[in-house]
Amino acid sequence: MNKKIPDFFIIGAAKSGTTSLYEYLKQHPQIYFPERKEPHFFGNMKPGGEHVNNINEYLKMFEDAPDNTVIGEASTSYLYSSDAANKIKKFNNNAKIIVMLRNPVDRAYSMYRHQVRNGSENLSFEEGLKAEESRILKGWKYGFHYFAGGKYSWQIENYFDFFGDNNVKVFLFEDFKENPYATLFDIFNFLNVEHEVKINTEKVHNVSNKPKSKKLNYLLNQKNLLKELLKKIIPEFHRKRLKKYLITKNMSDHYDKMSEKTRNHLINEYKEEINYLEKLLDRDLSLWKR
Structure with a gap:
């Protein structure tokens, strides 16, 4: 077979x-x-x-x-x-x-917002772009390769x-x-x-809007003791459904827009x-x- x-x-x-x-x-x-x-x-x-x-x-x-x-x-x-x-x-x-x-300009900013949504990015978009080259050299995951x-x-x-x-x-x-x-x-x-x-x-x-609560967003997306405890008592299928539901409920209907200065700079770079x-x-x- x-x-x-x-x-x-x-x-x-x-x-x-x-x-x-x-x-x-x-x-x-x-x-x-x-x-x-x-x-x-x-x-x-x-x-x-x-x-x-x-x-x-x-x-x-x-x-x-x-x-x-x-x-x-x-x-x-x-x-x-x-x-x-x-x-x-x-x-x-x-x-x-x-x-x-x-x-690619919109994709870069959406990728940045995705990392913010996941609680993985603390820098501004402009700061993230400046840090990108050194991050890549240090082996950061491709989700932080906003421009590249x-x-x-x-x-x-x-x-x-x-x-x-x-x-x-x-x-x-x-x-x-x-x-x-x-x-x-x-x-x-x-x-x-x-x-x-x-x-x-x-x-x-998979829209990357801004989280209403950064603390809840962190708990849902990053490793922590609460998540480790829940793994022992809630089956994986139900954990994933609950996480998806809570993430959706915690997302606002809008996000901060990219500045025109940054957009024009990236258009020129691309x-x-x-x-x-x-x-x-x-x-x-x-x-x-x-």
């Missing part, structure tokens, strides 16, 4: 709508995703927190996939990793790759080199946000599954990168330059 493995991978970029895409695609009866969105099994760019290291544990995630379904996996660390493409290619030579890119994570061209070229243009499909977050059904339709074509399927796209997932990416993708990215 052949092992069930992913037919396609959503590889990032982080904070570019991949969680919403994952949740929407899960609704398709011919597409199977495991409940765990991001195992981060492949590649050298492991994030903080838990990830799957054992091949048997990884394959176990897909055991329940019904026959004749297209199996997917979604880990945003794979795009930014220097060796994940090679490892995925060796694992499944025929894999299809889905990439979602976002204006938006240098998409080498990341995309890496996957083109291993999988070819026909097996790598690049989408823009801005298009997805404006018309999710158009993006989903293209993906259904790419994966060769039924198009006429009703998908509920009303909910936006200008050459965006120009190159336009040629690489044969796409107009003028929206990202303002």
Whole structure:
């Protein structure tokens, strides 16, 4: 009996709508995703927190996939990793790759807000950008690579080199946000599954808004004695549901906006990168330059 493995991978970029895409695609009866969105099994760019290291544990995630379904996996660390493409290619030579890119300025700030939401970042966005280079040299996780994570061209070229243009499909977050059904339709074509399927796209997932209570946010996201005690009395499934519920309730409906000065600075810093990416993708990215 052949092992069930992913037919396609959503590889990032982080904070570019991949969680919403994952949740929407899960609704398709011919597409199977495991409940765990991001195992981060492949590649050298492991994030903080838990990830799957054992091949048997990884394959176990897909055991329940019904026959004749297209199996997917979604880990945003794979795009930014220097060796994940090679490892995925060796694992499944025929894999299809889905990439979602976002204006790198907005992505950088969203990644920063994500770290604030998780109680991992105490610096201002501007201070975090200044500290980024030294943090990277010290081995900080890729979630703190606010600016570097938006240098998409080498990341995309890496996957083109291993999988070819026909097996790598690049989408823009801005298009997805404006018309999710158009993006989903293209993906259904790419994966060769039924198009006429009703998908509920009303909910936006994994939004990095500002926590109402920093203390509660810290308790929910960082290691502490209370969480260790709860592990002994509450099953993992219920702990995760409770944590998700409390995090959602603790989020405000707004966040502090980036300053215009910082935005203009970053647009200028990314200008050459965006120009190159336009040629690489044969796409107009003028929206990202303002």
